[in-house]
Amino acid sequence: MDLASYADLAVDLVNTQRPDGDTLRSLDGLHELLAGHPHLGGRISHRDLDAMRGLRGQLRAVFVSAAGGDEEDAIDRLNTLLIQHPVHPQVSGHDGQRWHLHINEGGSVPDRFAARAAMGLAVTIADRGLERLGVCAADGCGRVFFDTTANRSRRYCSAHCARRGAPSAAAAQRRPARTPVTARAQPRAGG
Numbered sequence: 001m002d003l004a005s006y007a008d009l010a011v012d013l014v015n016t017q018r019p020d021g022d023t024l025r026s027l028d029g030l031h032e033l034l035a036g037h038p039h040l041g042g043r044i045s046h047r048d049l050d051a052m053r054g055l056r057g058q059l060r061a062v063f064v065s066a067a068g069g070d071e072e073d074a075i076d077r078l079n080t081l082l083i084q085h086p087v088h089p090q091v092s093g094h095d096g097q098r099w100h101l102h103i104n105e106g107g108s109v110p111d112r113f114a115a116r117a118a119m120g121l122a123v124t125i126a127d128r129g130l131e132r133l134g135v136c137a138a139d140g141c142g143r144v145f146f147d148t149t150a151n152r153s154r155r156y157c158s159a160h161c162a163r164r165g166a167p168s169a170a171a172a173q174r175r176p177a178r179t180p181v182t183a184r185a186q187p188r189a190g191g
């Protein structure tokens with residue numbers, strides 16, 4: 001397993017809180033989040049659900065600080081998660097695969113999830129930069145994403161939000177033409 005790919009777990013968990021509702025309000029919602037991740041299988045309780053909701057808040061705060069340009073706060077928060085959920089690597093070979101890394105095969109589901117998500121974020125940030133972490137700019141959305149564009153220009157979580165955001169951006173650009181805005185009217189120094 002490529003450790004950086006575990007960062008997707010962080011995005012998936014944070015995005016369970018959506019403008020149209022919270023899908024992590026029940027054990028069914030948690031089962032849905034964990035589906036397709038065999039390494040995160042196991043018995044889950046309401047206590048695990050609470051732990052996952054707490055983890056969601058911690059992970060969201062990393063994205064919000066990173067997207068807001070507060071690098072130190074984002075890294076502090078991530079390092080705190082890495083301390084709270086230490087990574088236990090194991091080299092493993094099975095099913096004809098070459099030797100590869102597994103991490104945290106034991107422990108509760110939230111612990112295994114947290115160790116993977118935090119490690120995935122750490123590797124992603126170290127490899128590609130903190131500015132890759134984004135929060136959707138569409139009004140009231142709040143979903144998070146990784147900006148994989150070459151010029152780091154992504155602002156929206158989805159094509160849907162980009163369409164939603166685009167008309168207001170276009171309107172904002174048109175507005176000065178109808179009602180003069182001083183900031184726009186001033187010549188730019190050195191322009």
Ligand SMILES: [Zn+2]
Pocket residue numbers: 136137138141142143156157158161
């Ligand atoms: Zn969005």
